[in-house]
Amino acid sequence: MARVVSQTKSAAVNPLKSSQPLGAAFAFLGIDGAIPLLHGSQGCTSFALALLVRHFNEAIPLQTTAMNEAAIIVGGADRLEEAILSLKARTRPRLIGICTTASVEARDEDVAGDVENIKRRRAMELMGTEVVVANTPDFDGAIEEGWSKAVTAMIEAIARPDKQYRNPRKIAILPGWNLTVADIEHLRETAVSFGLDPVILPDVSGSLDGSIPEEWMPITYGGTKLKEIRDLGATMQCIAIGEHMRRPAEALQRLTGVPYVLFRSLTGLENVDRFIRVLAAMSRKQSPLNVRRNRMQLQDAMLDGHSHMAGKKIAIASEPDQLFQLSDFFTAMGAEIAAAVTTTGTSKALEMVPAKTVKVGDLSDLESLAATADLIVTHSHGREAARRLGVPLMRVGFPMFDRFGSQHKLTILYRGSREVIFDFANIIQANHHPPNPWPLDSTDRRGSQ
Amino acid sequence: MASLNAKITDAFHELASERSGSKDPRVRRRDCAKPMAPGTAVGGCAFDGAKVALQPITDVAHLIHGPLACEGNSWDNRGAASSGPTLWRTSFTTDLTEIDIVMGHSEQKLFKAIREIKEGYAPAAIFVYSTCVTAMIGDDIEVVCKRAADEFALPVVPVNAPGFVGSKNLGNKLAGEALLKHVIGTLEPDEPGLCDINILGEFNLSGEFWQVKPLLDKLGIRVRACIPGDARYLQIASAHRSRAAMTVCSTAFVTLARKMQERWDIPFFEGSFYGISGTSEALRRIADLLVRKGADPSLLHRTEILVAEEEAKVWKRLEAYRPRLEGKRVLLNTGGVKSWSVVHALMEIGMEIVGTSVKKSTLEDRERVKQTLKEENLLFESMSPRELFSLLLERKADIMLSGGRTQYIALKAKLPWLDINQERHHAYAGYEGMVQLARQIDLAIHNPMWPQVREPAPWEPALVVAKRAKREA
Numbered sequence: 001m002a003r004v005v006s007q008t009k010s011a012a013v014n015p016l017k018s019s020q021p022l023g024a025a026f027a028f029l030g031i032d033g034a035i036p037l038l039h040g041s042q043g044c045t046s047f048a049l050a051l052l053v054r055h056f057n058e059a060i061p062l063q064t065t066a067m068n069e070a071a072i073i074v075g076g077a078d079r080l081e082e083a084i085l086s087l088k089a090r091t092r093p094r095l096i097g098i099c100t101t102a103s104v105e106a107r108d109e110d111v112a113g114d115v116e117n118i119k120r121r122r123a124m125e126l127m128g129t130e131v132v133v134a135n136t137p138d139f140d141g142a143i144e145e146g147w148s149k150a151v152t153a154m155i156e157a158i159a160r161p162d163k164q165y166r167n168p169r170k171i172a173i174l175p176g177w178n179l180t181v182a183d184i185e186h187l188r189e190t191a192v193s194f195g196l197d198p199v200i201l202p203d204v205s206g207s208l209d210g211s212i213p214e215e216w217m218p219i220t221y222g223g224t225k226l227k228e229i230r231d232l233g234a235t236m237q238c239i240a241i242g243e244h245m246r247r248p249a250e251a252l253q254r255l256t257g258v259p260y261v262l263f264r265s266l267t268g269l270e271n272v273d274r275f276i277r278v279l280a281a282m283s284r285k286q287s288p289l290n291v292r293r294n295r296m297q298l299q300d301a302m303l304d305g306h307s308h309m310a311g312k313k314i315a316i317a318s319e320p321d322q323l324f325q326l327s328d329f330f331t332a333m334g335a336e337i338a339a340a341v342t343t344t345g346t347s348k349a350l351e352m353v354p355a356k357t358v359k360v361g362d363l364s365d366l367e368s369l370a371a372t373a374d375l376i377v378t379h380s381h382g383r384e385a386a387r388r389l390g391v392p393l394m395r396v397g398f399p400m401f402d403r404f405g406s407q408h409k410l411t412i413l414y415r416g417s418r419e420v421i422f423d424f425a426n427i428i429q430a431n432h433h434p435p436n437p438w439p440l441d442s443t444d445r446r447g448s449q
Numbered sequence: 450m451a452s453l454n455a456k457i458t459d460a461f462h463e464l465a466s467e468r469s470g471s472k473d474p475r476v477r478r479r480d481c482a483k484p485m486a487p488g489t490a491v492g493g494c495a496f497d498g499a500k501v502a503l504q505p506i507t508d509v510a511h512l513i514h515g516p517l518a519c520e521g522n523s524w525d526n527r528g529a530a531s532s533g534p535t536l537w538r539t540s541f542t543t544d545l546t547e548i549d550i551v552m553g554h555s556e557q558k559l560f561k562a563i564r565e566i567k568e569g570y571a572p573a574a575i576f577v578y579s580t581c582v583t584a585m586i587g588d589d590i591e592v593v594c595k596r597a598a599d600e601f602a603l604p605v606v607p608v609n610a611p612g613f614v615g616s617k618n619l620g621n622k623l624a625g626e627a628l629l630k631h632v633i634g635t636l637e638p639d640e641p642g643l644c645d646i647n648i649l650g651e652f653n654l655s656g657e658f659w660q661v662k663p664l665l666d667k668l669g670i671r672v673r674a675c676i677p678g679d680a681r682y683l684q685i686a687s688a689h690r691s692r693a694a695m696t697v698c699s700t701a702f703v704t705l706a707r708k709m710q711e712r713w714d715i716p717f718f719e720g721s722f723y724g725i726s727g728t729s730e731a732l733r734r735i736a737d738l739l740v741r742k743g744a745d746p747s748l749l750h751r752t753e754i755l756v757a758e759e760e761a762k763v764w765k766r767l768e769a770y771r772p773r774l775e776g777k778r779v780l781l782n783t784g785g786v787k788s789w790s791v792v793h794a795l796m797e798i799g800m801e802i803v804g805t806s807v808k809k810s811t812l813e814d815r816e817r818v819k820q821t822l823k824e825e826n827l828l829f830e831s832m833s834p835r836e837l838f839s840l841l842l843e844r845k846a847d848i849m850l851s852g853g854r855t856q857y858i859a860l861k862a863k864l865p866w867l868d869i870n871q872e873r874h875h876a877y878a879g880y881e882g883m884v885q886l887a888r889q890i891d892l893a894i895h896n897p898m899w900p901q902v903r904e905p906a907p908w909e910p911a912l913v914v915a916k917r918a919k920r921e922a
């Protein structure tokens with residue numbers, strides 16, 4: 001069980017975190033016909049937008065209430081109303097997802113109350129558009145919490161609480177932010193291959209998968225349909241993936257009585273086996289052939305890859321659930337977690353991380369702990385640290401702005417686990433250092449490569 | 450949170466009255482003319498502008514005082530190049546949490562952060578940036594910086610440009626103010642020379658200023674301070690001893706140039722290193738200003754010789770591209786100085802401009818582009834993505850040149866696109882840059898991939914295909 005060590009420095013150096021409102025906006029991007037609206041000064045939106053664009057290599061719809069000096073003094077309710085009405089009129093979204101930022105939260109504004117007022121007063125104009133608020137100050141949490149709060153807010157605001165007919169084939173899946181577009185597609189295919197009918201919330205696989213619409217779209221195209229969120233109560237069972245999805249799963253249960261099961265990770269043979277057993281039980285079906293085949297292929301990859309992973313020291317930095325997902329898998333393949341750094345210290349997932357300590361910190365913390373590691377695992381911002389230390393970098397998570405196709409990388413279920421092994425082993429092989437023929441030369445061998 | 454609220458209300462009284470009083474009224478008016486509308490706004494905040502304008506100063510630690518988002522979402526996203534120190538690329542922020550804010554610890558945290566950075570990184574100076582939340586809760590970064598500077602015997606420069614005060618453009622200007630107030634003129638150079646100049650508003654993106662500097666070297670002109678690209682703190686501190694100045698991105702630093710002229714009698718002009726005649730013109734005017742301020746008049750003659758040689762060389766190299774680019778239609782969606790300088794450069798090689806945005810351009814910039822294009826309706830203010838998308842199709846553009854943020858508007862329309870803003874990977878300045886620009890446009894337009902991606906899918910019925918062919922023809 002890992003001990004969580006909190007931050008003691010006053011200056012964060014090379015932040016690991018991206019902000020909470022960005023995480024919430026990301027979740028809203030998984031809804032069909034949506035536009036996230038950051039409530040705050042406009043720079044926050046511009047930064048979040050640029051980062052999302054760099055990561056996805058996609059056009060991203062994102063808007064701002066553009067709080068100016070006056071609004072900061074008197075409060076942002078008017079700007080909020082103006083923004084909602086203008087968005088509605090111009091782009092006719094089905095959902096406006098409001099993510100608050102530090103500027104309004106530090107003033108303690110009652111944004112939810114403001115939105116209720118606006119909805120009441122402007123009911124006619126807003127017909128056909130849901131407006132949902134996630135309270136996501138920048139001075140708290142990070143992507144993971146933002147994502148989780150947005151999903152919770154959507155369930156609470158949209159899912160119908162009344163007793164509904166339960167469809168035995170229907171299941172709800174609440175994926176964490178760390179699942180890629182490819183992961184979601186694979187998850188859906190797998191559930192469908194069991195004869196199940198999954199509703200995935202949020203579903204970034206439609207909106208952020210790189211498809212090219214015929215005309216310019218100012219809102220998301222593809223993703224979870226609002227009607228599907230409304231009818232979540234008609235599902236038999238909810239599957240939440242990642243500790244941070246417990247909160248939305250609980251909200252759904254509270255509201256509709258749909259029970260949930262939580263998987264902390266869907267990577268690694270044992271975790272996937274458990275998941276497949278659950279699918280089989282829910283569908284009362286045998287595992288289909290392709291799933292069985294994928295399992296064998298994973299076994300084979302484990303046999304082939306384990307020697308490259310065994311004994312390797314890994315320094316890893318990520319949001320809590322992804323930190324758990326990957327470190328759990330790496331240690332299950334014989335590697336050792338030499339350093340674990342994360343963004344915020346409150347997640348229950350952290351205790352389960354197979355390392356002595358988990359440090360809440362930044363990339364400079366990672367850098368100081370990773371000098372003797374064989375591999376650094378973190379997002380693209382880790383490239384400088386990796387270069388300075390001469391340790392290879394495996395890019396995971398967000399942001400990933402210097403590699404193409406991050407969204408099409410598979411990381412879960414049998415096939416995804418296999419891919420992770422390949423990735424890992426290939427990086428290690430490519431950076432293999434033969435013994436130094438000049439043993440007296442004490443200069444850093446890796447550094448000279 | 451009650452105490453916090455009180456603090457904010459308090460702070461705002463000061464903030465509001467101070468702001469309306471202290472700022473250059475011209476700056477305020479110009480900025481107020483373009484209100485940022487909720488739900489339609491795009492673009493960065495004042496803090497963004499201030500950081501952009503100062504961050505390329507390479508041996509300085511840039512410390513962002515605020516909650517995470519301001520820095521966490523934005524660091525490591527620009528391609529300025531440094532010939533030496535790399536400290537500017539390390540990101541520092543006080544990463545304020547709720548506790549810091551509620552307990553009122555933020556000023557102490559800032560002070561401690563300054564100490565940590567001084568001890569751990571030995572910077573030439575520390576620049577401290579305020580952001581929305583720290584300005585709101587009334588943190589006085591000026592006072593904290595002053596105290597830290599005294600205690601650590603290190604320049605600690607407050608940059609007071611919280612996001613909500615206005616646009617990126619205003620932030621640029623506030624950055625200039627900070628340099629003027631706290632940096633420039635604080636140090637006397639060892640050996641001031643008669644051919645020392647300042648270049649203001651040059652960011653050295655992709656190292657492009659290094660394509661210009663050799664030209665100046667050849668003429669014996671020394672760049673005392675290039676602000677901010679590849680600059681060192683001490684160069685900027687002694688910039689008041691230069692004999693002349695050129696502003697490159699005028700929107701960013703023209704006010705700074707004007708004030709330096711008033712205070713230290715440094716004459717300046719607005720120029721550009723984009724395009725052939727642009728570069729030649731800039732070299733001539735630098736020489737001219739220096740000679741007027743007492744440099745050897747032979748400089749003028751030497752400049753003419755250099756210009757003639759270099760121009761002949763570059764035209765020769767461009768010959769290869771001219772037949773491939775002549776008559777191709779460009780939509781330019783950038784802003785500021787590039788609205789006219791790049792337009793001019795492209796027209797020089799025979800391309801046709803079907804539109805150029807003049808957002809963030811000064812009145813002078815606008816005048817220049819009007820003169821070059823001779824047609825008013827080709828200028829446009831900033832546009833929504835949808836409008837831009839239709840404009841590209843309507844005007845049958847062959848390529849769009851813009852910043853990364855709008856790239857997908859062209860790419861999703863299956864049209865070539867080239868990055869000419871801060872994230873670009875190629876250097877377009879000087880004579881050399883013109884050849885590079887022509888080459889990159891050529892590569893983009895003539896990539897054999899285009900006809901392939903425009904090919905209809907095998908399952909599209911013949912009718913649709915025929916219709917589309919007609920529309921595209």
Ligand code: SF4
Pocket residue numbers: 040041042043044045047102103494495496497515518519579580581582611612613
């Ligand atoms: S608008 Fe304010 S809070 Fe947002 S990034 Fe700019 S300075 Fe930071």
